[in-house]
Amino acid sequence: MFAEETLKTFEQIVARYPVKRSALIPILHEVQARHGYLTQGAMAAVAEYLGLHPVEVAETASFYDLLHLRPVGRHLILFCHNLSCTLLGAERVLAHLERRLGIRVGETTPDGLFTLRRMECLASCGTAPVMQVNGEYHENLTEAMVDEIVDRLRRQD
Amino acid sequence: MEKVLLKRAETPGYTGSLAEYEAQGGYQGLAKALREYQPEALIELVKRSGLRGRGGAGFPAGMKWGFIPKAPGPKYLCCNADESEPGTFKDRQLIEQDPHQLLEGILIACYAVGILTAYIYCRGEFALGYRTLDRALQEARAAGYIGRDILGSGVDIEVHLHRGAGAYICGEETGLIESLEGKRGQPRLKPPFPALEGLYRRPTVVNNVETLCNLPHIVVRGAEWFAGIGTPKSTGPRLYSVSGHVQRPGNYELPINVSLRELIFTHAGGMRDGRRLKAVIPGGSSAPVLTDQHLDVTMDFESLATAGSMGGSGGVIVMDETTCMVRVGEIVTRFYHHESCGQWTQCREGTAWLHKALARIERGQGRPGDLETLLDVCDNMKGKTICVLSDAAAMPVESYLKYFRDEFEQHIRDRACPLRGAAGF
Numbered sequence: 001m002f003a004e005e006t007l008k009t010f011e012q013i014v015a016r017y018p019v020k021r022s023a024l025i026p027i028l029h030e031v032q033a034r035h036g037y038l039t040q041g042a043m044a045a046v047a048e049y050l051g052l053h054p055v056e057v058a059e060t061a062s063f064y065d066l067l068h069l070r071p072v073g074r075h076l077i078l079f080c081h082n083l084s085c086t087l088l089g090a091e092r093v094l095a096h097l098e099r100r101l102g103i104r105v106g107e108t109t110p111d112g113l114f115t116l117r118r119m120e121c122l123a124s125c126g127t128a129p130v131m132q133v134n135g136e137y138h139e140n141l142t143e144a145m146v147d148e149i150v151d152r153l154r155r156q157d
Numbered sequence: 158m159e160k161v162l163l164k165r166a167e168t169p170g171y172t173g174s175l176a177e178y179e180a181q182g183g184y185q186g187l188a189k190a191l192r193e194y195q196p197e198a199l200i201e202l203v204k205r206s207g208l209r210g211r212g213g214a215g216f217p218a219g220m221k222w223g224f225i226p227k228a229p230g231p232k233y234l235c236c237n238a239d240e241s242e243p244g245t246f247k248d249r250q251l252i253e254q255d256p257h258q259l260l261e262g263i264l265i266a267c268y269a270v271g272i273l274t275a276y277i278y279c280r281g282e283f284a285l286g287y288r289t290l291d292r293a294l295q296e297a298r299a300a301g302y303i304g305r306d307i308l309g310s311g312v313d314i315e316v317h318l319h320r321g322a323g324a325y326i327c328g329e330e331t332g333l334i335e336s337l338e339g340k341r342g343q344p345r346l347k348p349p350f351p352a353l354e355g356l357y358r359r360p361t362v363v364n365n366v367e368t369l370c371n372l373p374h375i376v377v378r379g380a381e382w383f384a385g386i387g388t389p390k391s392t393g394p395r396l397y398s399v400s401g402h403v404q405r406p407g408n409y410e411l412p413i414n415v416s417l418r419e420l421i422f423t424h425a426g427g428m429r430d431g432r433r434l435k436a437v438i439p440g441g442s443s444a445p446v447l448t449d450q451h452l453d454v455t456m457d458f459e460s461l462a463t464a465g466s467m468g469g470s471g472g473v474i475v476m477d478e479t480t481c482m483v484r485v486g487e488i489v490t491r492f493y494h495h496e497s498c499g500q501w502t503q504c505r506e507g508t509a510w511l512h513k514a515l516a517r518i519e520r521g522q523g524r525p526g527d528l529e530t531l532l533d534v535c536d537n538m539k540g541k542t543i544c545v546l547s548d549a550a551a552m553p554v555e556s557y558l559k560y561f562r563d564e565f566e567q568h569i570r571d572r573a574c575p576l577r578g579a580a581g582f
Binding site: 016017018019021022023024025026028029050059060063064065066067078081082083084086087088119120121122123124125126127128132135136137 | 342
């Protein structure tokens with residue numbers, strides 16, 4: 001299931017802990033980085049690798065917002081809707097972004113390029129409103145800025 | 158006040174590399190600790206400094222260390238880098254801009270408590286912070302600050318980086334430990350506390366990023382210097398994250414007992430657009446709200462507690478007169494509802510009830526008796542669950558009703574939000 005190089009990375013992760021299961025979330029991150037999301041097959045293979053029951057992997061994976069059990073678009077947009085961002089217009093910018101992408105929050109564009117999600121506080125309240133795209137921060141957002149970001153990502157692909 | 162924790166981070170051009178950190182006095186605290194202090198004496202030093210945890214609870218750091226049994230066997234340190242209390246963004250700056258300061262603090266804490274292995278539990282969303290810490294760890298290991306026989310002292314300490322995956326509750330220390338063990342981040346019943354049974358059921362210290370970053374400075378400059386800042390019970394500098402309707406949001410490093418007025422009006426530049434301050438949350442969204450009547454309150458733990466709120470995480474959210482407090486309640490409770498781990502009924506159901514009722518009132522569908530129901534639900538959520546998330550959802554709602562009850566009643570009476578749409582809210 002896993003390439004030799006991937007298994008080497010897994011071994012390095014496992015070596016950090018006296019108990020193998022501690023490597024579970026870091027390994028799931030590695031698998032997800034390679035496949036975009038966690039398939040049932042991949043989770044079963046991780047379970048076998050760590051000597052866990054598949055249910056133990058599933059119960060952990062299903063708890064965390066950043067572990068995806070269903071496919072996500074190539075660009076994952078996490079839009080903060082917590083208090084400091086909302087005070088400075090996050091809902092207005094988010095509504096604009098929905099129109100721009102032609103999808104609602106929680107959906108993926110038909111071309112598979114963008115998934116849009118609401119997110120709780122991203123620890124960037126001093127530069128609100130804020131979103132993360134593929135883990136990178138975009139701060140002090142305006143409607144014009146999100147247009148520009150979406151256009152740039154579309155051109156890249 | 159002269160900057161301490163942010164001094165290097167806010168120096169133009171500073172990249173946080175090991176060479177630059179060393180050039181500005183970096184790792185001299187660790188060297189001094191190893192050279193001049195027995196572990197016990199180091200714990201005493203930190204106790205004398207009065208350093209209290211900067212993550213939320215404000216527990217004295219030296220006392221926390223003192224609870225760790227002396228018996229041989231594995232012990233662990235977990236650095237809580239899972240910053241996710243709404244309104245708080247100081248640990249992220251410390252991690253991204255001066256990672257070696259944190260590593261030095263971790264190493265000093267490990268030496269003081271006799272810990273050989275530390276884990277940094279880094280919030281899953283902090284992609285840049287994770288890369289920065291990873292690079293810093295490699296530099297520190299190559300330079301002999303981490304690993305075997307550190308600086309020729311005979312002391313061995315290993316530090317590992319662990320990435321979380323997005324769950325506020327993993328900032329709670331036993332939730333963090335469960336998550337680090339590869340499980341759902343569901344807090345444990347206490348006692349036993351982590352000092353006796355923590356990671357892998359072994360004695361464990363859990364300290365926040367900012368708390369640990371203070372240690373090199375305390376070692377180099379002394380406990381008396383640190384205790385000379387602030388009040389007798391709340392000492393040292395503190396990072397305040399200011400956000401919301403202020404002119405200059407950002408992190409401000411100030412004596413812990415700065416007043417709300419000075420913080421907001423001198424440092425953060427006052428209110429935007431000449432508007433009036435209506436409400437301020439002084440310690441992250443779990444903290445009860447204060448109003449313009451409280452501006453002369455100082456931010457030390459005791460004064461905020463006396464004023465009916467708490468120092469919490471140091472996240473200060475400022476709101477002007479266009480802000481609807483029902484909507485604030487709706488947003489804040491939506492967060493706790495989403496983040497409740499679901500183990501305990503009062504928390505799981507209570508956060509849902511609060512959010513549903515507040516959303517309904519905000520939409521103009523409130524009913525007579527709703528406010529009494531809200532307060533009754535809050536009462537059932539406090540002090541009755543495994544961890545304080547439930548309390549953290551209930552206390553703010555009670556405070557909004559305490560100071561802004563008229564506004565809630567008006568929503569129910571008029572079947573509408575009087576401030577809907579104001580300020581893009």
